[in-house]
Amino acid sequence: MTQPELSCPKCGTSNPSKAGYCNLCHAPLAASANIFEPGAQAQALSGGNTGVSGDPSVKPALRHRSMLLFPDAERQNVRMSIILFAALFGIFVSLGAITGEALGNIGNGLALAAVLFAILAGTAYYSGSKIILSFHSAEKADHTKHQQLMNAVEEMSIASGLPIPAVYVMPSTGLNAFAAGRHPREAVVAVTQGLLDKLNREELQGVIAHEMAHIKSRDTLYNVCAAVLVGAITMMSEIFLRGGVFRGKRVRSSGSRSGGGGRANIVLIIFGIVLALLAPLAAKILQMSISRQREYHADAAAVEFTRNPLGLASALSRITEGGAHVPGESRGTQHMFIINPLSSLGGDTSDLMSTHPSTEHRIRRLRAMAGLMEG
Amino acid sequence: MVYIPLVLLIVVIGWFVAAYNALVRLRNQVKNAWHQIDVQLKRRHDLIPNLVEVVKDYMAYEQETLTKVIEARGAAVNAKGPEAQGKAENFLTESLRGLLAVVENYPDLKANQNVTSLQEELAGTENKISFARQFFNDSVMTYNNKIQTIPSNLIASLFNFAQEAYFQIEETDRAVPKASLR
Numbered sequence: 001m002t003q004p005e006l007s008c009p010k011c012g013t014s015n016p017s018k019a020g021y022c023n024l025c026h027a028p029l030a031a032s033a034n035i036f037e038p039g040a041q042a043q044a045l046s047g048g049n050t051g052v053s054g055d056p057s058v059k060p061a062l063r064h065r066s067m068l069l070f071p072d073a074e075r076q077n078v079r080m081s082i083i084l085f086a087a088l089f090g091i092f093v094s095l096g097a098i099t100g101e102a103l104g105n106i107g108n109g110l111a112l113a114a115v116l117f118a119i120l121a122g123t124a125y126y127s128g129s130k131i132i133l134s135f136h137s138a139e140k141a142d143h144t145k146h147q148q149l150m151n152a153v154e155e156m157s158i159a160s161g162l163p164i165p166a167v168y169v170m171p172s173t174g175l176n177a178f179a180a181g182r183h184p185r186e187a188v189v190a191v192t193q194g195l196l197d198k199l200n201r202e203e204l205q206g207v208i209a210h211e212m213a214h215i216k217s218r219d220t221l222y223n224v225c226a227a228v229l230v231g232a233i234t235m236m237s238e239i240f241l242r243g244g245v246f247r248g249k250r251v252r253s254s255g256s257r258s259g260g261g262g263r264a265n266i267v268l269i270i271f272g273i274v275l276a277l278l279a280p281l282a283a284k285i286l287q288m289s290i291s292r293q294r295e296y297h298a299d300a301a302a303v304e305f306t307r308n309p310l311g312l313a314s315a316l317s318r319i320t321e322g323g324a325h326v327p328g329e330s331r332g333t334q335h336m337f338i339i340n341p342l343s344s345l346g347g348d349t350s351d352l353m354s355t356h357p358s359t360e361h362r363i364r365r366l367r368a369m370a371g372l373m374e375g
Numbered sequence: 376m377v378y379i380p381l382v383l384l385i386v387v388i389g390w391f392v393a394a395y396n397a398l399v400r401l402r403n404q405v406k407n408a409w410h411q412i413d414v415q416l417k418r419r420h421d422l423i424p425n426l427v428e429v430v431k432d433y434m435a436y437e438q439e440t441l442t443k444v445i446e447a448r449g450a451a452v453n454a455k456g457p458e459a460q461g462k463a464e465n466f467l468t469e470s471l472r473g474l475l476a477v478v479e480n481y482p483d484l485k486a487n488q489n490v491t492s493l494q495e496e497l498a499g500t501e502n503k504i505s506f507a508r509q510f511f512n513d514s515v516m517t518y519n520n521k522i523q524t525i526p527s528n529l530i531a532s533l534f535n536f537a538q539e540a541y542f543q544i545e546e547t548d549r550a551v552p553k554a555s556l557r
Contacts, residue, residue, distance in 0.1 A: 147492060151499030158411065159506040161404070161514070201498070307509065 068368035070303040077297035081222070081290055088229050088286045091279050092117070095233055098272040099240040116235055120228045125182070138168035138190050149196060152205045153189060156212045159305040165189045165215060169196065174326045175319040178337045179211035180220060187215040198322050199315055206302060206312030207319075210338055213301035219294045226287040233283040237276035284353070291355045299362055303369050313366035320359045394527045398536050401518040405539050408511040412542075415503045416451070416464060422500060423448045423471075426493045430474075433484045440477050444470045471497065508542050515539045 092113065100109015143150050146169060157164045165179070165187035173194040181187035189211045191204075199207065214220070303309045316339065324339040340356040356362075427441055434441065447467040454463040475494065484490050519538050522531040530536075 144492075147495050148499075151495065151502075155499060155502045155506050158415070158503050159510055161408070161510050205502075304513075305506075 068365060070300045070309075070369055073300035073365065073369065074297060074304065077293050077300060080293045081297065084286050084290045084293065085226070088226065088233075088283060088290070091283055091286075092229055092233050092236070095236045095240070095275060095279050098268075098275055099236055101268060102240060102272055112239070113232065113236055117228065117232045120231050120235075121225070124224045124228050138170045141167035141169050146196065148201060148204065149191065149208075152201070152208045153212075155205065156208045156305055159209070160212045160216050162187070162212060162216055165212075167191075169193055170326065172326045173197075174324055174341065175199075175322040176324045176326045176337050176339060176341055177207050177211055179214040181215060182218070182220050182224075184215050189215070192326060194322065195319070198318060202308065202311035203315035203318060205306055206308065206315045207338055209302035209305040210298050210312060212305065213298040214294070217294070217297060217301065219298065222294055223291065226290050230280070230283045230287045234280040237279050240272060240276045288353055288355060292357045295356050295362070296365065299366060300369070303366070309366040309369040310372075313363045313370075316359050316363050316366070391530065394530050395534065398518075398521060398527065398531060398534075401514070401521055402536065402539075405511070405514045405518050408507070408514045412504065412507040412511060415500060415507045419467070419497075419500045419504065420448055420452050422493070422496055426474075426497065429487070429489050429493060430478065430484060433481055433487075434477070437477050440470075440474050444474050447471075468501070471501075512541050515541050 093110070096110045096113030097106050098109070099112065100106040103109060141149055141153075146167075149169070150167065153167050154164060162184045165181070165184075166189070168188060168190035170176075170190055170192045172192040174192055175195045175198055177189070177191040177195055179187065179189050189208065191207070195207065196204070299312060302312050306312070319339050324337070324341050326337070326341045339359060340354065423444060427445060431441060444467075447463070447470040451460070451463040451467045454460040475497070478484050478490065478494070521527050522536050522538055
């Protein structure tokens, strides 16, 4: 707020001093010399080609990077989630088919896979609702005691068009928040007392918007689906490795097959073993990258609700500084939080197995949505 | 093979029903979003008497600011028609900003629990009004997109789904300088 502001030469809107692009019309801002050399900028504004375009100083100093718009960011993340899900499902189906082939009939394998999936999905769906709230000893938020929080939640429910969720406050001093609920009607948002103490209004609004975005895009369902697929893949590979291969051999050898068929069979079985060994790992990696895509998506959707990417960005950096640790969290619940409560302070490692992208990357994307350049 | 035309027919009818219902839902959402703005404006009208009641003892020398707020509220409550209402509400927003700026000059007032709570409530209401307008405009955009894009535009033109207009502020209001409520 104390930074001097830049006004856009095209539409006159005031922008933060480091802005590379105008907030309103997305025109590049003249004063941000890190996009173009000043001379090139002046030329571009006057529109005249004075014939010195061969001069190297006229070339852009940096490659032109356009501003990240939240609808584009959201679409991109949705597309990525779908691709990743398709890959996960592909592994699942081919594992089912391979197991079936080894057992003697592809159809049987696929049917087995489907039954397994249905059982796992059913249990996960119906046991997943009474989540973590009890063991974080959360209390229901109160309108007079947590006035600002309740207002922020109501504002975000208006902005997102969702019903107002149940709001809880966890007594922890760590800075974190999570959302739960398979359906917006039964949604829950919980924040820690530490978060309420440390964040200002704008930042709190950003965090709540992120949680409401998780609710609106049904990310709990996404996570349940991904976890169920991973579980089913692991079980299928167990079945294949323990029983399928050997029984399959017996079935095949008793049949009247030619030698060529037998060799093809061996190749298939080796391929199947490799697939069965690698599938659970690959599935886990895919599940985690789905989770990271959902986080990026929730960040972009939060910007859609607040139209204030910098609020959430500064909340994220404050949460990282203050420590996101919440007592009582476990592997099973870590993906629900705004910042992974299990990762050590900072948590800037974005490895294959983490539920959240690195905070640094998330902040960089949010800043790009505000038209701010890196550095 | 005889089933193929039947299946196709069912698919087409299913799509038709789904697309029609989606259009109706979006149109209703636009209408509902419009009335949500009114709900939030009404909420602000109800809050102002409380605020005035709390601050008036402290602000003996600021009668002018207070009367301005009360008058603006009266005008906004009584305004008829969307255009007059919009004007009156904008005037109310400005006069409230003036009042909140004056409150900053009174340390006793700023320390008062009731006042800080009312200030938060008012800031929240201002936000809710603008978020309600934002949601209205977003709903209008989704609805208009649906009406204009293939293939749902066929159904829209068949059943006369008309485009909705966006909420807009007047050209003069664009020049209003930013005032921080915090």
